[in-house]
Amino acid sequence: MRFAIKIKNADGLCLAETQGPGRLDLVYRQTYRPGDWLELQADQPGYCQVQLEDSLPPVTGYLKGPFTLVVPFGEKLSGYSPKCFSGDLHLLQVREAWPEEVKAYRNLAFNPLDSHDNDGLFPHAFANVETRGEAQFAARNAINGNSASESHGSYPYESWGINRREDAALTVDFGHPVRLDQARLTLRADFPHDNYWQQAQLCFSDGSREPLKLEKTGQPQTFALAPRTVTWARLEQLLKDPGDPSPFPALTQIELWGVPEL
Numbered sequence: 001m002r003f004a005i006k007i008k009n010a011d012g013l014c015l016a017e018t019q020g021p022g023r024l025d026l027v028y029r030q031t032y033r034p035g036d037w038l039e040l041q042a043d044q045p046g047y048c049q050v051q052l053e054d055s056l057p058p059v060t061g062y063l064k065g066p067f068t069l070v071v072p073f074g075e076k077l078s079g080y081s082p083k084c085f086s087g088d089l090h091l092l093q094v095r096e097a098w099p100e101e102v103k104a105y106r107n108l109a110f111n112p113l114d115s116h117d118n119d120g121l122f123p124h125a126f127a128n129v130e131t132r133g134e135a136q137f138a139a140r141n142a143i144n145g146n147s148a149s150e151s152h153g154s155y156p157y158e159s160w161g162i163n164r165r166e167d168a169a170l171t172v173d174f175g176h177p178v179r180l181d182q183a184r185l186t187l188r189a190d191f192p193h194d195n196y197w198q199q200a201q202l203c204f205s206d207g208s209r210e211p212l213k214l215e216k217t218g219q220p221q222t223f224a225l226a227p228r229t230v231t232w233a234r235l236e237q238l239l240k241d242p243g244d245p246s247p248f249p250a251l252t253q254i255e256l257w258g259v260p261e262l
Helices: 099-103 139-143
Strands: 002-008 014-021 024-028 037-042 046-051 059-063 067-070 090-096 124-127 170-187 197-204 209-213 221-240 250-260
Touching: 002 024, 002 090, 014 024, 037 046, 046 099, 059 170, 099 250, 124 139, 139 170, 139 250, 170 197, 170 209, 209 221, 221 250
Parallel strands: none
Antiparallel strands: 002 014, 002 037, 024 090, 037 067, 046 059, 046 090, 124 170, 170 221, 170 250, 197 209, 197 221
16 A cells, blocks of 8 residues: 655645655644645555554554544643654554454554544444533544543543434444454543443444343443444444433443454
8 A cells, every 4th residue: 555644734735744655754843833734645445553642552453545634722622642743753553454453353443643523434323412512422432442531521532422412323434345243432530420331232333232231330240242344333322320310421432342343
């Protein structure tokens, strides 16, 4: 695969770039400014190993088309570590994923580079509600790999918040078919501030469903799934504990384990 990494400002002016086959390393010796954005492109769809922010873990993601990420500032940074995107020295890297990385059994719902506008680098998480539209409660937080669940608010306790909605649902889009056989949920556990969901359902693109019974804990809860090939999974039918006066259940992480089907 041939890649291109670019850094552009709010006016679309290219501040730095590199392109070519194989692995790319872009070193940017400037401080990011509001409106700057990162762009990743490839000459064909496929899996890549990408790290566009060196304080975030790399992701083996499916690049389906051009991927852009606006560098977060202010409130938009609340779901990230304060170290993210800071300073005047940045390393952005990408390469084609090795076959053993692509075929590895892993959490296919992991993408710390995800954002609301992401339609290029999968997986991508989106929801029908996010508390007050705040970044610290965005859907992307549930697939960023951070499972700290003992409190709520900004990093390191960012989560998916549902703003008290009874019909809240979160979808993970894989961008192509994958075969899943396990789910793992980490509920936010800032008790007694938080409530929790006693029951939930996972529904899938093939029309199948899996009921989930949950416990009141901030530890990961693992569920074996009947193996299925799907392109997305949705967490819905969230039923909180009616005996708990708190109206605030929330999700810290969703993990969906399996292998790609390419």
